[in-house]
Amino acid sequence: xxxxxxxxxxxxxxxxxxxxxxxxxxxxxxxxxxxxxxxxxxxxxxxxxxxxxxxxxxxxxxxxxxxxxxxxxxxxxxxxxxxxxxxxxxxxxxxxxxxxxxxxxxxxxxxxxxxxxxxxxxxxxxxxxxxxxxxxxxxxxxxxxxxxxxxxxxxxxxxxxxxxxxxxxxxxxxxxxxxxxxxxxxxxxxxxxxxxxxxxxxxxxxxxxxxxxxxxxxxxxxxxxxxxxxxxxxxxxxxxxxxxxxxxxxxxxxxxxxxxxxxx
Amino acid sequence: xxxxxxxxxxxxxxxxxxxxxxxxxxxxxxxxxxxxxxxxxxxxxxxxxxxxxxxxxxxxxxxxxxxxxxxxxxxxxxxxxxxxxxxxxxxxxxxxxxxxxxxxxxxxxxxxxxxxxxxxxxxxxxxxxxxx
Numbered sequence: 001x002x003x004x005x006x007x008x009x010x011x012x013x014x015x016x017x018x019x020x021x022x023x024x025x026x027x028x029x030x031x032x033x034x035x036x037x038x039x040x041x042x043x044x045x046x047x048x049x050x051x052x053x054x055x056x057x058x059x060x061x062x063x064x065x066x067x068x069x070x071x072x073x074x075x076x077x078x079x080x081x082x083x084x085x086x087x088x089x090x091x092x093x094x095x096x097x098x099x100x101x102x103x104x105x106x107x108x109x110x111x112x113x114x115x116x117x118x119x120x121x122x123x124x125x126x127x128x129x130x131x132x133x134x135x136x137x138x139x140x141x142x143x144x145x146x147x148x149x150x151x152x153x154x155x156x157x158x159x160x161x162x163x164x165x166x167x168x169x170x171x172x173x174x175x176x177x178x179x180x181x182x183x184x185x186x187x188x189x190x191x192x193x194x195x196x197x198x199x200x201x202x203x204x205x206x207x208x209x210x211x212x213x214x215x216x217x218x219x220x221x222x223x224x225x226x227x228x229x230x231x232x233x234x235x236x237x238x239x240x241x242x243x244x245x246x247x248x249x250x251x252x253x254x255x256x257x258x259x260x261x262x263x264x
Numbered sequence: 265x266x267x268x269x270x271x272x273x274x275x276x277x278x279x280x281x282x283x284x285x286x287x288x289x290x291x292x293x294x295x296x297x298x299x300x301x302x303x304x305x306x307x308x309x310x311x312x313x314x315x316x317x318x319x320x321x322x323x324x325x326x327x328x329x330x331x332x333x334x335x336x337x338x339x340x341x342x343x344x345x346x347x348x349x350x351x352x353x354x355x356x357x358x359x360x361x362x363x364x365x366x367x368x369x370x371x372x373x374x375x376x377x378x379x380x381x382x383x384x385x386x387x388x389x390x391x392x393x394x395x396x
Contacts, residue, residue: 075313
């Protein structure tokens with residue numbers, strides 16, 4: 001059975017320190033974004049920024065694992081794949097949430113209008129009749145969705161880079177002794193990465209769902225499908241909240257699931 | 265679970281690392297420890313695990329490919345090929361010759377005579393012959 005302690009203590013300590021540094025820096029960045037961003041933009045970007053810093057912490061931890069330097073070096077003839085380390089259930093849930101966010105932001109961006117100060121994509125406007133127009137803001141149009149989309153895409157690209165490093169980094173010792181324990185270390189890192197992606201995606205998805213549902217329902221002359229879409233978004237909230245809680249747990253305690261997987 | 269085949273590189277050996285790797289992989293393939301179709305680790309992964317330059321491992325793979333032992337495909341990785349029987353025999357003989365050269369070089373470094381080197385081989389062959 002894999003004994004995690006087989007991995008040299010210095011390497012375990014270093015990767016854990018980097019991961020927690022990322023979490024702490026992410027919290028600071030999220031708070032700073034919330035306090036400084038204008039018109040709710042900062043609040044919207046807080047979670048993706050948190051995820052970005054966590055990913056940076058994991059990547060730094062993996063990069064800190066040194067290459068073998070002794071005169072005799074050994075390696076196993078085995079191919080390591082990202083799928084060997086990814087937590088399947090959480091990965092599927094986060095991928096679903098990401099697809100949901102893309103679909104929702106595409107719709108809200110397409111429907112957004114300029115607000116009364118001319119800021120594009122910040123308002124939902126409905127022409128009820130020739131003489132009457134109803135509007136609601138804030139709306140998750142391009143004013144919010146473009147910066148959010150940029151941060152989310154950067155975060156997902158960062159996750160791909162971090163995951164590649166998890167797979168490629170050298171084993172910190174003889175593969176005959178610590179393959180199983182080192183794989184456990186990699187599984188923890190992969191779980192943190194997917195957890196960070198989950199936070200990065202689920203918080204904006206929950207916020208956008210709430211804003212969109214409120215926007216649809218606030219328009220008196222709305223078509224029937226707006227009402228249906230609003231209630232569908234509300235109905236999906238418990239699911240997205242579960243993905244968020246699951247992801248948060250993966251970031252803060254990745255050892256729980258990784259150990260269970262290794263022991264299976 | 266079957267133990268994975270391991271590769272060992274000794275950095276201060278007279279044989280350069282790419283050649284050490286080539287010989288070990290050729291042996292694993294010819295002996296059947298690595299079967300036809302089995303995928304080899306990507307260059308960067310193996311280079312990282314052994315603390316070698318990517319170019320060193322790339323040279324090993326290039327030479328094994330030239331010998332027909334492995335084949336690389338874009339997007340499909342590097343895999344062990346299935347050798348025709350005649351070619352497999354040729355590889356086995358070549359490896360025996362390489363092992364013999366290694367042994368002779370190491371024994372000479374110990375300062376023993378050529379007769380002693382041959383005697384040791386004869387004794388080893390006798391001792392390890394299958395008993396009837």
